[in-house]
Amino acid sequence: MKHHCLILVAITISATLGAPRKGRIYGGDAAAPGQFPSIVSINDPVQFCDGSIVSKNWVVTAAHCVDVVTSTTTIIAGTNLANSGGTTHKVAKWINHEDYDPTALINDIGLIQIEDEFEFDDVTQPTEFVDPAVNATCSVAGWGETDTVEFPEELQFVEQTVFSFETCKSFVGGELAEGQTCAFSGEGKGLCIGDSGGPLVCEGKLAGIASFIIEGCGKDNPDFYTKTAPYVDWINKNIQAK
Numbered sequence: 577m578k579h580h581c582l583i584l585v586a587i588t589i590s591a592t593l594g595a596p597r598k599g600r601i602y603g604g605d606a607a608a609p610g611q612f613p614s615i616v617s618i619n620d621p622v623q624f625c626d627g628s629i630v631s632k633n634w635v636v637t638a639a640h641c642v643d644v645v646t647s648t649t650t651i652i653a654g655t656n657l658a659n660s661g662g663t664t665h666k667v668a669k670w671i672n673h674e675d676y677d678p679t680a681l682i683n684d685i686g687l688i689q690i691e692d693e694f695e696f697d698d699v700t701q702p703t704e705f706v707d708p709a710v711n712a713t714c715s716v717a718g719w720g721e722t723d724t725v726e727f728p729e730e731l732q733f734v735e736q737t738v739f740s741f742e743t744c745k746s747f748v749g750g751e752l753a754e755g756q757t758c759a760f761s762g763e764g765k766g767l768c769i770g771d772s773g774g775p776l777v778c779e780g781k782l783a784g785i786a787s788f789i790i791e792g793c794g795k796d797n798p799d800f801y802t803k804t805a806p807y808v809d810w811i812n813k814n815i816q817a818k
């Protein structure tokens with residue numbers, strides 16, 4: 577089964593393969609200020625992934641995003657706009673899950689530490705975690721490609737329904753680990769390139785981290801996530817260890 581990471585570097589790959597580059601958080605709407613107070617964009621020099629604030633100085637994202645972080649990567653928090661407002665933070669340290677499998681995208685989770693600290697306010701908040709309930713309506717947000725622009729200025733979001741593990745598994749030929757889940761918005765909607773690492777939010781808490789799509793953006797199949805609930809101990813251990 578071919579997994580398509582939603583990282584910006586994947587654009588080069590899909591372009592090489594001649595795959596269409598249309599997409600968006602397909603069929604989404606612009607988010608309201610503070611609707612996703614934990615989301616951050618990850619830039620080097622342009623936005624290439626998203627993440628979520630977990631503490632004063634740590635962000636959680638996908639491991640395949642952390643893979644391309646360098647000392648020049650910056651984190652922008654506290655704004656829905658890609659190129660204005662908010663606060664910009666230099667990165668200090670980045671860690672991937674020890675058992676990250678870049679082929680099957682299992683344990684696709686990593687952490688980035690910033691040099692300074694986030695200042696929490698109405699539009700900048702650390703997230704809590706929740707296990708996504710089957711059939712729950714959740715939202716996914718990101719600055720990934722839309723069907724009209726490669727780099728939307730405004731943060732986009734779309735609602736998704738969480739599928740059962742067995743249903744998710746059936747879309748990837750049975751290759752799915754316990755830490756993975758999927759959710760679906762309907763054809764023409766969902767994750768696209770640049771949405772990697774972004775949040776699947778259920779009940780106002782982080783339930784999933786955008787990991788991969790199958791076939792392409794806006795296809796008639798679900799989007800795949802790393803669940804956060806199984807990794808809460810791993811996150812806490814690593815952000816406390818410094």
Ligand SMILES: *[C@@H]1O[C@H](CO)[C@@H](O)[C@H](O)[C@H]1NC(C)=O
Pocket residue numbers: 710711
């Ligand atoms: C989820 O929804 C489907 C379709 O409506 C239903 O068959 C299934 O029982 C539901 N599962 C749960 C756990 O609510």
